[in-house]
Amino acid sequence: MSYVDEVYENVVAKNPNEPEFHQAVKEVLDSLRPVIDANEEKYRKEALLERIVEPERVIMFRVPWVDDQGQAHVNKGYRVQFNSAIGPYKGGLRLHPSVNLGIIKFLGFEQIFKNSLTGLPIGGGKGGSDFDPKGKSDREIMKFCQSFMTELSKHIGADTDVPAGDIGTGAREIGYMFGQYKRLRNVYEGVLTGKGLTYGGSLARTEATGYGLLYLTQELLKLNGIDIAGKTAVVSGAGNVAIYAIQKAQQLGVKVLTCSDSTGWVYDPDGIDVALLKEIKEVKRARLTEYVKVRTNAEYHEGRGVWQIKADLALPCATQNELHLEDAKQLVANGTIAVCEGANMPTTLEATQYLQANNVIFAPGKAANAGGVATSALEMSQNSERLSWTFEEVDAKLKNIMINITHNMDDAAKRYGFEGNYVVGANIAGFEKVADAMLAQGIC
The missing domain is CATH 3.40.50.720 (NAD(P)-binding Rossmann-like Domain)
Structure with missing residues (x-):
């Protein structure tokens, strides 16, 4: 049995009832076969694939909140910090009834390679909750977001893990979460992206x-x-x-x-x-x-x-x-x-x-769809520099990043004899950078 097949079988065995995660791992590993076959001895010895499919950290917690009628509710909260080989964890927070651990792991795993493709120094992570913002009042959403951030704040930071928005998490939710983080940690930093323009957000992030x-x-x-x-x-x-x-x-x-x-x-x-x-x-x-x-x-x-x-x-x-x-x-x-x-x-x-x-x-x-996280990383840069770039500056950087991604995945596909297969090209281009960083940093 090949190294890829062994690792995939172990993923399925160790992570039952997580079909989205299985699907993401299979799609990525299958497309990486030419790279892995060429480096199998080294990768096996370093257990590289076993490490790349296993999150560095999984955080699960309850999120209690009270609705406008005084009724208490409890939702599940998640943050999967998947891989920090090339930078702090970066990935959105999804608020949707369909959210479960398997979906968050699938999204976090994909995020590793997406973030690598941008060429920016950001690792892969993802989080969220099975909370549904639809039909909730602003006050109810604020109560949920404050409770969610009360726990999440212990595990994130501008140089550790920088969450962003995703399905169900827009500017309103990010604002409530940022306010609670600042209140709890007594620090004003670029810990979240997708913020409003009046408090550290980036022009062109919405688009x-x-x-x-x-x-x-x-x-x-x-x-x-x-x-x-x-x-x-x-x-x-x-x-x-x-x-x-x-x-x-x-x-x-x-x-x-x-x-x-x-x-x-x-x-x-x-x-x-x-x-x-x-x-x-x-x-x-x-x-x-x-x-x-x-x-x-x-x-x-x-x-x-x-x-x-x-x-x-x-x-x-x-x-x-x-x-x-x-x-x-x-x-x-x-x-x-x-x-x-x-x-x-x-x-x-x-x-x-x-x-x-x-x-x-x-x-x-x-x-x-890497443009969103790329611009989130540009927001992080602006926060670190205490600067705000114009819409045109951010948009030009975004366009250049997307053009580079296009050529990088095209070149990677051609290098391994898969011209025109952009799934293979994207996965290889994203994987090579992360793999090199992991090997350089030792077994960790």
């Missing part, structure tokens, strides 16, 4: 993941001799990533036809109205059913379905495992030329393999 996705998509198409201008796209999601991916796509001359939320999706043949979408989702925090009340040419459909609309580009920006094998078959049948992931692992392994087998350009999330 970063969506914008970065399009900068990479544009460069990847260019590498394949294709101009992004004039193309059509289907987008899933209607949160932060999707909104700003749609906005940047339109700025680059792409007509975006769809968006979706947890209950349904919208098809707008005239192109999604970003201003209206932002008003519905960011201001009113309402459902997409509101969209078709204003845009009468648009259609609203319950459930899933964005991938059935014919378009040149597909940009999944919602959540993990949202694009299935049957969706991939529909995209191929529709002549889609590229799928670039705005969310974390939104495409199932079977769907990814089908798309690649049918010559669809495929950019994995760890590369394509």
